[in-house]
Amino acid sequence: MRTYLEFEQPIAELEGRIADLKQMDGVNVSEEVQKLQAKADQLLADTYARLTRWQKTQVARHAARPHFSDYVKYLVEDFTPLAGDRRFGEDAAILGGPARFRGRSIMLIGHEKGSDTASRVKHNFGMASPEGYRKAMRLMDMAERFHLPVVALVDTPGAYPGRGAEERGQAEAIASCTEKCLSLGAPLVSTIVGEGGSGGAVALAAANKVLMLEHAVYSVISPEGCASILWKDAAGKGESKAPEAAEAMKVAAQDLLELGVIDAIVPEPLGGAHRDIPLTVERLGDAVETAIHELEGMSPDELRAHRRRKFLEIGRAGLA
Amino acid sequence: MSWLSNLTPPGIKNMFKRQDSGDSLWVKCGGCGEMIFRRDLEASLQVCPSCNHHMKISVAERLKHLFDGGIYETIALPEPVMDPLRFRDEKKYVDRLKENRKKTGRNDAMEVAAGSIEGLPVIVAVQDFDFMGGSMGMALGEALIKAAEEAVARRRPLVVFTASGGARMQEGILSLMQMPRTTIAVEMLREARLPYVVVHAHPTTGGVTASFAMLGDVHFAEPGALIGFAGPRVIEQTIRETLPEGFQRAEFLLEKGMIDQVVHRKDMRQALSRLLRVLTKTGAVATPARPAIEMERPKAAGGGERAAPVPLDKAAE
Numbered sequence: 001m002r003t004y005l006e007f008e009q010p011i012a013e014l015e016g017r018i019a020d021l022k023q024m025d026g027v028n029v030s031e032e033v034q035k036l037q038a039k040a041d042q043l044l045a046d047t048y049a050r051l052t053r054w055q056k057t058q059v060a061r062h063a064a065r066p067h068f069s070d071y072v073k074y075l076v077e078d079f080t081p082l083a084g085d086r087r088f089g090e091d092a093a094i095l096g097g098p099a100r101f102r103g104r105s106i107m108l109i110g111h112e113k114g115s116d117t118a119s120r121v122k123h124n125f126g127m128a129s130p131e132g133y134r135k136a137m138r139l140m141d142m143a144e145r146f147h148l149p150v151v152a153l154v155d156t157p158g159a160y161p162g163r164g165a166e167e168r169g170q171a172e173a174i175a176s177c178t179e180k181c182l183s184l185g186a187p188l189v190s191t192i193v194g195e196g197g198s199g200g201a202v203a204l205a206a207a208n209k210v211l212m213l214e215h216a217v218y219s220v221i222s223p224e225g226c227a228s229i230l231w232k233d234a235a236g237k238g239e240s241k242a243p244e245a246a247e248a249m250k251v252a253a254q255d256l257l258e259l260g261v262i263d264a265i266v267p268e269p270l271g272g273a274h275r276d277i278p279l280t281v282e283r284l285g286d287a288v289e290t291a292i293h294e295l296e297g298m299s300p301d302e303l304r305a306h307r308r309r310k311f312l313e314i315g316r317a318g319l320a
Numbered sequence: 321m322s323w324l325s326n327l328t329p330p331g332i333k334n335m336f337k338r339q340d341s342g343d344s345l346w347v348k349c350g351g352c353g354e355m356i357f358r359r360d361l362e363a364s365l366q367v368c369p370s371c372n373h374h375m376k377i378s379v380a381e382r383l384k385h386l387f388d389g390g391i392y393e394t395i396a397l398p399e400p401v402m403d404p405l406r407f408r409d410e411k412k413y414v415d416r417l418k419e420n421r422k423k424t425g426r427n428d429a430m431e432v433a434a435g436s437i438e439g440l441p442v443i444v445a446v447q448d449f450d451f452m453g454g455s456m457g458m459a460l461g462e463a464l465i466k467a468a469e470e471a472v473a474r475r476r477p478l479v480v481f482t483a484s485g486g487a488r489m490q491e492g493i494l495s496l497m498q499m500p501r502t503t504i505a506v507e508m509l510r511e512a513r514l515p516y517v518v519v520h521a522h523p524t525t526g527g528v529t530a531s532f533a534m535l536g537d538v539h540f541a542e543p544g545a546l547i548g549f550a551g552p553r554v555i556e557q558t559i560r561e562t563l564p565e566g567f568q569r570a571e572f573l574l575e576k577g578m579i580d581q582v583v584h585r586k587d588m589r590q591a592l593s594r595l596l597r598v599l600t601k602t603g604a605v606a607t608p609a610r611p612a613i614e615m616e617r618p619k620a621a622g623g624g625e626r627a628a629p630v631p632l633d634k635a636a637e
Contacts, residue, residue: 159530161550161558166568169578171529171549179503179535198487199499199530199549206500220487220496220527230409230489248407249492259404261493308507311500312465315400315458 005058011047011271014040044271051215053252054243057223059215060194061157064274066281068095068112071153071193074281076101076108085134088168093124093160094132094204096139098148102289107143107186109136109204110153113194126195127160130173133203137180140188144300149187149292152204157222159200174203181206182307185300189291191266191284192216192253193273208307209291210261212253213284214268218261219251260314263291349373351544365585374522374542374585379431379446382481386444386589392435395443397466399427400458405492413490416452424451428459429484432467434474438593440602443471446481447528449521454484456528457491461498464532468505477515477596482533486526499531506535515599517592520547520570520579538595539579540588541570547579 004012018036021029051059059065072079076099083090096109111128114120136152143150159170181188181204190207196218212218221229226249227241256262266287269276298306346355351373360369365385366377384390407413421427429451433444445467447454464480471478487495509516518536522545530549541547548568556563566572573579583591597603 159549161554163555163559163563163567166548166550166555167576169534169576171547172534172578174530174549175499175503175532175534178500178531179507182500182503182507198496199527202496202499203530206503218493218496220492221489226489232410245409248405248409249489250405251492256493259493261497308504311497311504314497314501315404315461315494 003063005055005062007055007058008047011040011043014043041270048215048271052243053217053246053250053255054223056215056252057195057217057242057246059272060217062272062274063115065155065194066273066277067115067155067194068110068153069115070277071110071281071284072099072108074278075285076106079108082139083135085131085138087131087134089131091124091129091132091135092122093126093128093156094136096136098142098146101151102285104292105146105148106292107139107148107150108153109139109150110193111156111204113155124160126156127158128156128200129160129162129165130168130170133159133173133177136204137177140180140184140186144184144186147186149189149295150184151288151292152188152190152207154190154192154196154201154204154218155194156197156200157195158197159203174199177203178206182311183304184307185303187292187295187298187303188307189288189295191288192218192262193284197222206307206311208295208303208310209263211264211266211284211287211291212256212262213266213273213280214253215272216253217246217251218253218256219246219249221249223249223251260317347375350375367585372543372584374544376449376483376522377585378450379426379448382446383431383433383435383444385585386437386592387433387435388438392433392444395432395434395466395470397427397430397432397459398462400462403490404458404494405490407490407492409490416490420451424448426451428457428463429454430460430463430467432463432470434470434476437589437596440593440596440600441474441476442479442592442596443467443474443476444479444481447483447521449483449485449523452488453486454482454528455486455488455495456484456498456502456531457488457495458498460488461501464502465505465508468508471514472508472512475512475514477517477600478509479517479519479592479596480532480536481519481521482524482528483521484524484526484528484533486528496527499527502532503535506532515596517595519583519588519592520545520573522546525549525551534578537599540581540583540591541573541579542585542588543570543582545570547573 014036018033021033079099080097081095082097095112099106099108111126112123113126114123140150159174188207189209190205191211193213194216198220223242223246226245231241253265257265264287266284269279273280345358347358347361348355349368351368352371354370366375383392403414429448431446445464467478506516516536517538518533520541524533524547546568552563570582574582
């Protein structure tokens with residue numbers, strides 16, 4: 001059973017009719033099915049070619065979008081999940097561990113949002129606490145020690161704004177994790193695979209190469225949050241003005257490539273990553289492999305200098 | 321005041337009116353509610369004389385108090401592209417910028433100055449909360465990088481006074497990118513082995529706290545300053561309960577191990593000077609070498625000479 005987004009309703013209707021027709025036994029409907037399928041495909045292509053930034057936000061948050069567990073399944077082999085920050089606890093909003101990626105040993109780190117109610121609660125909807133960032137730092141240290149490239153997958157609404165998180169130094173954890181990314185003596189390739197929510201995302205994305213899936217979004221604040229502050233749309237929890245906020249903030253991968261904030265966009269299957277997860281992961285794998293290949297010859301100091309140059313350049317050139 | 325103003329003839333009222341601004345003569349303390357004579361408040365660095373509540377202090381007042389003789393050099397800051405996203409909400413971002421520039425007389429939310437604190441040369445960066453809530457956009461990022469570069473070039477410590485609501489949403493992702501960019505500024509200081517001190521003023525939240533503000537070698541905070549990642553309202557909405565009194569305040573962060581000291585504004589100069597003089601070894605004098613002390617050593621068999629090391633294969637025998 002496929003989950004459709006609101007703007008996909010016309011596609012849902014067509015695909016529903018096709019499914020119904022296919023159910024009918026004994027009647028020759030293949031011609032009709034073919035015609036409808038062509039129409040549905042065209043509609044899907046047209047819709048996805050013209051997604052607004054708010055629609056992209058919804059695609060990026062799609063319940064069936066590939067999550068960390070899918071990348072573990074299709075992207076790597078011999079993954080050993082590691083737990084705990086060795087200081088306070090384990091935070092399942094950020095997962096990671098060493099793995100084999102197309103023959104290479106790597107350290108895989110990323111947010112996990114969960115895919116049903118129980119797992120969403122377990123992973124806190126991908127909203128990490130200080131322990132998550134501190135675990136990520138621990139894993140990055142280990143990667144550096146063993147000369148493993150780090151592959152980070154970012155998918156979070158943001159860092160968890162909870163009481164305990166604040167008490168245990170959420171701000172310090174994010175700041176230090178960002179610094180760890182920047183000072184890492186191993187190649188670091190980060191991909192925004194779904195939502196890149198603010199500081200909680202950047203803490204894993206101060207990387208040598210920053211990639212984004214085609215319909216992923218990356219922003220300083222959620223469109224709802226921005227709307228509730230700037231459009232004083234607190235009553236509607238920012239929802240009514242969120243589409244405008246998403247447009248104004250330019251949250252799409254295509255915007256970020258133009259602004260020089262990311263290095264490349266990984267194309268998604270037609271209709272979004274959730275329509276073909278293995279294909280999405282394979283394409284991501286190709287892009288990550290290319291990125292790692294470009295970085296592999298660099299010394300730890302060269303990698304640090306590369307990151308520093310890259311981030312200092314952002315916003316300095318090419319904007320008018 | 322109202323009954324008094326009604327009773328006083330206009331001529332007398334004007335005598336008390338300040339010439340330089342339309343501000344009233346008295347200020348109500350946000351802490352205890354007491355009315356304070358404005359000039360007393362200026363003398364006490366905007367700290368309430370009765371309850372010690374630290375009120376907002378202007379960038380100019382802070383710098384004047386901090387530096388010896390109130391003398392300092394303002395560092396020219398880079399001017400990045402204005403309004404890179406051509407952002408507009410209910411108002412155009414360029415218009416907001418223009419208004420705030422007019423209101424504060426500065427280009428953006430940070431000023432960088434060079435001067436001396438009790439004779440020790442330092443670079444100081446101050447965030448201006450009056451400029452769009454001290455929010456961090458490209459200009460602020462460039463300002464902090466410039467401050468770090470100046471500190472490195474002149475071999476001076478950097479002190480940053482923070483006061484910010486967080487990121488500048490109107491610059492979208494480019495404002496978020498100031499988190500890694502300002503972190504690079506901190507790294508420049510680390511590599512040059514120059515002290516980097518953060519003084520958290522009220523309030524310091526969001527992306528500023530989650531980047532350069534929490535990466536100091538030493539963190540001082542002003543009493544009562546709100547310091548955190550998420551704002552208290554957001555947390556209360558998330559956990560659906562009311563936060564306890566004092567949550568995310570400077571004293572609370574001290575207890576939680578996130579800052580080193582809560583320092584009263586009037587003591588800040590001295591606290592910074594004491595710390596930085598020791599860290600930079602300013603005024604340190606090498607004491608003459610002491611005569612060597614005879615150390616007692618375990619006597620090896622056969623006299624005062626140290627026993628020859630026993631080869632490993634023999635040691636087990």
